[in-house]
Amino acid sequence: MKKLLSGNEAVARGAFEAGVKLAAAYPGTPSTEILENVAKHFPSIYCEWSPNEKVAFEVGIGGSLGGGRSLVTMKHVGVNVAADPLMTFSYTGVNGGFVFISADDPEMHSSQNEQDNRYFAKFAQIPFLEPSDSQESKDMVLLAFEISEQFDTPVMLRMTTRISHSKGLVETSDPIELGEQNLFDRDVKKYVMVPGHARARHKHILDRTAKLAEYVENSPLNKVESYGTKLGIISGGISYQYAKDIMPETDILKIGIGYPLPNKMIKEFVDAHERVIIVEELEPYYEEAIRIAGIHKIEGKKYFSREGELSPYRVAKGLQKAGVVETVAEPGYDPTQLFPRPPVLCVGCPHRGFFAVLKKLKLTVTGDIGCYTLGTLQPLGALHSCICMGASIGNAIGMEKVNGSKEDIVAVLGDSTFLHSGITGVLDAVYNQSDITIIIADNRITAMTGGQQHPATGYTLMGKKTKSVDIAELCKALGVESVRTVDPLDYDETMTAVKEEIKRPGPSVIITNRPCVLMPKPVYDTPYEVILDECNGCSACFRIGCPAILPSKEMTKKNRPKAEIDPVLCNGCSLCAQVCKPEAIVLTKQPEAVK
Amino acid sequence: MDNNTQNILIVGVGGQGVLLASELLSEVAMMRGLDVKKSEVHGMSQRGGVVSSHVRIGAKVYSPIIPYGQAEIVMSFEQAEGLRAMDWLAKDGRMIVSTTRLVPTTANFGGLGYPDDPIAEMKKKTKNVIAIEADKIANELGNPRLINTILLAVASPFLGFEKSVWEEAIKKLVKPKFVDINLKAFAQGSKLAEASL
Known part of the structure; x- marks a missing residue:
């Protein structure tokens, strides 16, 4: 079937x-x-x-x-x-x-x-x-x-x-x-x-x-499709499909097993063709291996980029450069003319709260792999490095060791990333006594990849209930003396905690305790609205980078746009109301009518 | 290139149901015994980014991605995203676009703003633009998440599959709770399609 x-x-x-x-x-x-x-x-x-x-x-x-x-x-x-x-x-x-x-x-x-x-x-x-x-x-x-x-x-x-x-x-x-x-x-x-x-x-x-x-x-996985052409193509993986799409009736050697390569088969194929072009994505892996096997009458990466994905267009352009394809359909519309639509932290995302605090305090933040990496994007711009899983802590330690007390350094990583490879970083911060603050953004799910369980969620992949590791107790057991938990959407509480912990000698850990706004279940609350008469256009709410906050058509006397909240997008996290000095952002009066 | 391959590009913003739409279209083609490939990249889609899904239907399909200028139909669930997808539209292809406007925060911060009238821009570049107030129709039906089904229905006469096959696919792929409302949305869209022909 x-x-x-x-x-x-x-x-x-x-x-x-x-x-x-x-x-x-x-x-x-x-x-x-x-x-x-x-x-x-x-x-x-x-x-x-x-x-x-x-x-x-x-x-x-x-x-x-x-x-x-x-x-x-x-x-x-x-x-x-x-x-x-x-x-x-x-x-x-x-x-x-x-x-x-x-x-x-x-x-x-x-x-x-x-x-x-x-x-x-x-x-x-x-x-x-x-x-x-x-x-x-x-x-x-x-x-x-x-x-x-x-x-x-x-x-x-x-x-x-x-x-x-x-x-x-x-x-x-x-x-x-x-x-x-x-x-x-x-x-x-x-x-x-x-x-x-x-x-x-x-x-x-x-x-x-x-x-x-x-x-x-x-092996049948390596095969030659013959049409009697003088040109031969060697390809594998997705690149094979693009090549077939462009030149369906050109001789092609499709590689299905890439190590070790079928060198005899390749040599026969190359000998039987006037020209052989290798179409492969990323690095010249086949090309190098084939040359090492002593077969040199091949062409490849001189026509195709080593960067990025290939596509029907990029393969056609390469083959055009090689002189074997005449015309290629060009993109007519320049996408750079259009505004970008990058991924952003979701409306109501708990990470936005502590990033707003880190931004306000202008702290140096070593980051990690997860949704919260998006905290680097403007207008938040509150995350300054991202290398690999768990790197935030080691990076912060090293930076602190060379800079001493010249600046306060905060490492930010998520719950799943912490359990993946952050534990040993904390251990190092304790062992070698580093003056850093580690924020574990615990949203209780592996969010970036679509919401998977992990050792602190209490469930297994097979859906069984299981033990759940207590991240705070684990950090204490590793030797961290100050471990505290905050509500990341409580701006003042988070501000106080960060200010205190960065001044504390030795490593400290702040765990944020709000679950992901989307998973496992979407969180909805009463949306907020802006009282336009009270809004002074200060743009504090714009600076938290919430997709639900939009510029209003109404301007202040100084010709700055006032703010407006999309009632369908807003899910009532309240962060914007907390940063609004004139208190112009309030709960909507008739939530039922809006939702 | 294989000229018998039918190419359809579906675009929108994360959460608009682009993937379900391309799934329905692929299912319909499969029920008709054709080869189908569809391609999209997920990962960031939940976080408000652009979502696009390429669907290719034919006797034998190689590349899962549509080459530029070869989509006979582009369905866009959002005005400006339709503009972004213009590169794929064939010269005599049809742009079926919902008048929905979703303005991202980033378009508010200087630089490149959201275009005033993306549909007018499209019309400068191609003659076959079918603009549908799909969000309005969806809201009238009582669920804003029906833009995908409405646009599929509008596109359906150009795709050449019978209505009954579409209904069968909806019953198979849509969550049971939402089957009826999606069938209604499809019927509404079909009426619009007849009117536009």
Whole structure:
């Protein structure tokens, strides 16, 4: 039966059909929906949100060692976090099949960098498969598990945002019949990576790669589509689809397994064509590997950018530059003529409250990964660095150590990010006594990725009630002497807390206690309105950056716009009323009539 | 390029139901036995950003993204977003736009403001603009979140699928509680479509 599935939904379906026993992940765009779909549709699979990608990866290794097929999913930067277990798991190899998803984000639709994780597979010397649509996403999960077990290796399935989030038709099947599970074998020479054992396993990696190099020459995943043209194209992943769209009847070698590459097949293809152009997104990964294999009659990145996502337009432009495409439809409307519509903190977002305070106090703020990164945008402009998960605390410590008491430094990170990799940062701040203030913006959900549970929400991915870690008690146990909780939408209370804590020697923690305004349930309250006669146009309310506050057509005597509140958007968080000196912002009298 | 591929671009702002609309359209095409690909990027969409969904329908579809100038229909749930999507509209394509205006805070702070009359701007660039007061109709029906279904209905005569298939898709994909009101919205939109033909 055919279903319309996203790449992520197709991977979940593939896990089910492949007989996966265990799936683990930390949420991260564009990979999040894979495990959400496993949890929703395939309850026979044990699945969990782990605190971070490293733990998820280690849980997956455990599943494999225990003999069950195991799937671990993450966004591209998640692989950085999981790199430690990955690099050594390549040595031990698997018991039950092990596949992990690296969902890369070319164009950085929702990421801090656009690293090309195909290099990770080469680095770890493990095979990677690269689907180009939803059907392949499902099929390749099944094949990846076969390869994992046949060659005793973890396998990476490399998705990209466009593959993960595009939908296409997928032919589904029943789950395959797996033989009996091989329980854990205490083969210490295979699984205990002390130097003596690891040296032997390094040999295993080299032997395995040599065998895989033979295998990929005959795999149906690498295939040539011939039309008898003098021009040949080599491509894989989404780039293949763009190339096919533009030149459907040009010879093309489609790469399905990107490490190791089928060098014999590539050499034959190159020898058989007058010109060969490589179309690949981001880095010249294929191009480099093919040149290293001694095949030089190829062209590639000189026509295509290493930055951002490819698209039908960018591929067509590249092929035009190469002289093989004549005309390309150009965009006629200049989008820079139009106002931007960037994502903003939601109306009523509790983060807006403490950012308004940090802005007022002009503090230096090291930031982190989550919705609150949006606090950097104007008019708030109250967050000044963002590197990776948990970095805010270490960054603040380092900055404080070199600057001494010249400025007060605040680290801001969310609850899920704190549990992911902020705990060790707090530990360092205590151990090495750093004079910083850490704000843990606890909205009790992993919000940026669409609302996932985590170890402090009290629920698991599978919907079971569970223990919930107490963040305040945890910070105290780590040795923080001053831990206090504030309502971030109480401007004065938050102001007092921040002022006191930045002056306190040693690290202190402020936890904000308002849940996300959208998830798990939207928060609505009586909306506010502006009494125009009272508004003096001071713009204090504009400066909190709330999407519900708009300039009124009515002007003050000094010709400044007064404020107006959209009654449909406003959900009554009251922050604007608190910063309004003339008290011109009041609760609407007839909330029912408006909502 | 495969000229038999039908390209439809649906755009709007986070929360307007762009994804449901493209889901309904894809479902309808699938019920008719055609190949479908649709593409959008989520992640930031909940936070008031631009949402666009590309839908491509045909015997065999490769790229999930529509090349510039090849969308025969652009549906925009917001005036200015329609303007932003003009690059994709084919020369003889149809722009079906809701007169809804959603002005972001950022457009209030100097620089580039919200255009005075985006629909007039569109009309300078293409002749087939169908502007629909979809928010007004939605409010009359008692639910502001029906702009998507109304615009789909207006577009439906140009897409070539029978009304019954659309209704079937609505029943399948819309939450049971909202099926009736969406069917009503579709009927209202269909009337407008007949009037505009």
